[in-house]
Amino acid sequence: MVTRTRFDDSDCPVARSVDAIGDWWSLLIVRDAFDGSRRFGEFQRSLGVAKNILTARLRTLVAGGVLASVPASDGSAYREYVLTPKGEALFPVIVALRQWGERNFFTPGEEHSELVDRRHGQPLRALEVLSADGRPLHPGETTVHKVSHERPGHGEA
Template sequence: MVKRTSFEGDACPVARALDAIGDWWSLLIIREALSGQRRFGEFQNKLGMAKNILSARLRALVDHGILAIAPASDGSAYQEYVLTPKGRGTFPILVALRQWSEAFDDRPEEIATILVDRAKGRPVKKLELRAEDGRLLSSADTTLKPRPAPRRRSAG
């Protein structure tokens, strides 16, 4: 496997996120984990990945704190991969990718599923970025500015 450049220490939060989840296999593993898959064989069957690639991606996701290894929930000797809070936090990222694909794919009719609210059975609304006051924002409405320096506590 080719060694990727690490963005772990990069000042950009997008680059840092991509360091943890930026390859497509990792995002697909997370997708499957969000759908309830927990075992190596389940991931392999669903994704059709080579064992060595799956092992490397699972190890990286564990190293980044996105997945954790736990004893099998059925009491067997197997181990399972469970999403951590950090891993569950990727859900909006995957929803955003899904909705982007649904909006811009050349053949949207070939997309096999729709995301629905489990309780109501209705499609999920498109994600929106809103200002603190509730206004809908686009990229033209935002900018980056330096983070304020941490406040020093006074002694005494």
């Protein structure tokens, strides 16, 4: 069996995030959770994923604090999966992937799903990366800096 490379101790936030999410099935599960899926069967019907794969991905998302397994809201013996605050914080990631996909993988006029504001029924404005002063930023206008924090007892006195 192939051992999966782990990034949970990487100093890169992107690597740790990818490690926590795991794969495309996990992102699609999170997408479906935002769309209202809560039960195992709902996720399986929507995704068409094998039960063993879905079970493993749900288990990983719960262990990582992205989803919580809670008693069914209807009082039945079933369990439901709900987004935690950590999971809800993935909303901009899902929106960014959706908007990127709309721009890059559909021809003009081709049918596709669209995320709209419930209150006004309008499509969302395109996400932008903004500087602290509100300017739109492009990749060449950013750089990565390492953040280091002195551990107690390891710094100068």
